[in-house]
Amino acid sequence: QVQLQESGPGLVKPSETLSLTCTVSGDSISNYYWSWVRQPPGKGLEWLGYFYFSGSTNYNPSLKSRVTLSVDTSKNQFSLKLSSVTAADTALYYCAKEIPGRTSFDLWGRGTLVTVSS
Amino acid sequence: QSALTQPASVSGSPGQSITISCTGTSSDVGGYDYVSWYQHHPGKAPTLLIFDVNKWPSGVSNRFSGSKSGNTASLTVSGLQAEDEADYYCSSYTGRRTMIFGGGTKLTVL
Numbered sequence: 660q661v662q663l664q665e666s667g668p669g670l671v672k673p674s675e676t677l678s679l680t681c682t683v684s685g686d687s688i689s690n691y692y693w694s695w696v697r698q699p700p701g702k703g704l705e706w707l708g709y710f711y712f713s714g715s716t717n718y719n720p721s722l723k724s725r726v727t728l729s730v731d732t733s734k735n736q737f738s739l740k741l742s743s744v745t746a747a748d749t750a751l752y753y754c755a756k757e758i759p760g761r762t763s764f765d766l767w768g769r770g771t772l773v774t775v776s777s
Numbered sequence: 778q779s780a781l782t783q784p785a786s787v788s789g790s791p792g793q794s795i796t797i798s799c800t801g802t803s804s805d806v807g808g809y810d811y812v813s814w815y816q817h818h819p820g821k822a823p824t825l826l827i828f829d830v831n832k833w834p835s836g837v838s839n840r841f842s843g844s845k846s847g848n849t850a851s852l853t854v855s856g857l858q859a860e861d862e863a864d865y866y867c868s869s870y871t872g873r874r875t876m877i878f879g880g881g882t883k884l885t886v887l
Binding site for chain 2: 696703704705706709717718719720753758761762763764765767768769770
């Protein structure tokens, strides 16, 4: 049974870089596509970008210049970096597993709250 | 890239059916048969209810059904139950390996 767990700092200062990691257990990270999704307080879901272990990535056009996704196959983890954060980046951040070729997410982590504040 | 349009809230009584709409454009909902629906209970991970407009992932009740007409997709929940009270989100492929979510709909079971 595949499980996902997000981790990272819960508080980030404005203008700094937010860094989160998603640890995959129960299967190899190389077998699927992975995405990050966030939900600001009181708002809806926003897709940030997807990643495949081969290095193939794509990002939400509205965040493309600030988002970087990467993978550590030795640890079965993939990571999100979001640069130059502002209070608008305060959100619950989820990692999610994609049904191959469907841009549909059949498994999500529990999410981790990141607050941007000085 | 604006979010897909969903009603902010819908409600129904136990046993009834409700439908949630998800309106996009010909560049997303209308252009691809890759619409998904998610149920989200606050504090928990979202769960996939429908993918590819009208397909069920393993283990999802057939009380949830999806359809699409033109630029609008719909999720119907039949035989409403108290545990169906949650937030519901649609999503659509938008081409070039990108996707977009709807703004979300809060379902209240009266």
